[in-house]
Amino acid sequence: MRIATWNINGLRARIDYVDEWITARDPDLLAFQELKTPTDLFPHGHFEELGYKSLVNGQKSWNGVAILCKQEIDIEETGNSLSGQEEAGARYISALVRTSTKKTLEFINLYCPNGKNLEHADLEGKLRWFDSLTKQLSNETQAHRILCGDFNIVPASIDTWKGEKGDGTMFHSTQEREKIEALYQCGLVDIFRQSKPDTEEFSWWDYRAGAFHKNQGLRIDFILASHDLSNSVEQVFIDREYRKKIGDLTASDHAPVVADIVL
DNA sequence: ATGACACTATTTTAGTGA
Numbered sequence: 001m002r003i004a005t006w007n008i009n010g011l012r013a014r015i016d017y018v019d020e021w022i023t024a025r026d027p028d029l030l031a032f033q034e035l036k037t038p039t040d041l042f043p044h045g046h047f048e049e050l051g052y053k054s055l056v057n058g059q060k061s062w063n064g065v066a067i068l069c070k071q072e073i074d075i076e077e078t079g080n081s082l083s084g085q086e087e088a089g090a091r092y093i094s095a096l097v098r099t100s101t102k103k104t105l106e107f108i109n110l111y112c113p114n115g116k117n118l119e120h121a122d123l124e125g126k127l128r129w130f131d132s133l134t135k136q137l138s139n140e141t142q143a144h145r146i147l148c149g150d151f152n153i154v155p156a157s158i159d160t161w162k163g164e165k166g167d168g169t170m171f172h173s174t175q176e177r178e179k180i181e182a183l184y185q186c187g188l189v190d191i192f193r194q195s196k197p198d199t200e201e202f203s204w205w206d207y208r209a210g211a212f213h214k215n216q217g218l219r220i221d222f223i224l225a226s227h228d229l230s231n232s233v234e235q236v237f238i239d240r241e242y243r244k245k246i247g248d249l250t251a252s253d254h255a256p257v258v259a260d261i262v263l
Numbered sequence: 264a265t266g267a268c269a270c271t272a273t274t275t276t277a278g279t280g281a
Contacts, residue, residue: 009280010270034280036271061271062279114281152281171281204281207268218281250269253280 005148007033007254031109035064063089074098082132099263106142110149130179145226159219188224234260
């Protein structure tokens with residue numbers, strides 16, 4: 001099964017670009033973040049024509065997440081918020097997926113809060129949001145689980161163009177990195193890092209100042225899998241090609257992250 | 264040192280993003 005996560009930075013502005021990628025890569029199950037679209041304006045029919053059904057948690061202007069899967073896959077939405085974080089915006093959607101081998105897979109899609117900067121009150125909100133996430137994962141265990149999305153945290157110095165010079169700065173702070181560590185403690189494995197322990201690759205590049213061409217990026221988009229699933233990964237890659245323009249179509253500032261997993 | 268780009272909104276400048 002091909003699984004992917006992608007912060008598309010505005011569904012309505014990106015829809016033709018998204019179509020190009022879906023057609024090229026043919027994922028089975030995918031997680032979108034930053035829809036910037038209200039739930040009731042989501043173009044369900046558009047994706048049905050491409051062969052997908054959609055579960056959507058959107059809002060006006062900002063945030064918004066969706067899970068898309070091939071029409072033949074058995075899927076059921078199970079939640080659209082973290083307990084205690086209902087005011088944090090549309091950042092969470094989860095589903096149970098029945099695989100072809102009759103496993104029940106919990107699939108969670110996240111758009112984690114940004115936090116703005118180390119001095120801003122939003123950082124505290126970001127840290128508490130992660131605490132709510134960890135608590136929920138601990139309270140409601142699942143044998144087969146995938147947690148993916150835009151985490152807005154750089155786990156280690158290899159995951160940033162700033163290297164060790166980034167340590168302690170926003171997105172690279174110890175207090176943020178502890179929240180990623182807490183997810184590992186919940187039995188989840190970052191499958192990109194597992195398959196490529198020494199590879200410096202990024203999933204986000206600033207639009208400004210030619211950051212993409214200078215490869216000044218961050219790896220902040222992950223697919224985390226429970227240990228049993230992490231052993232069934234065939235390949236994981238960051239689809240850097242789809243951070244580039246396609247003709248007149250502008251790319252998101254994030255690249256898709258794709259994994260092929262035997263399920 | 265700063266800004267740089269792209270998106271959305273009862274848009275025409277401002278807020279947000281990472």
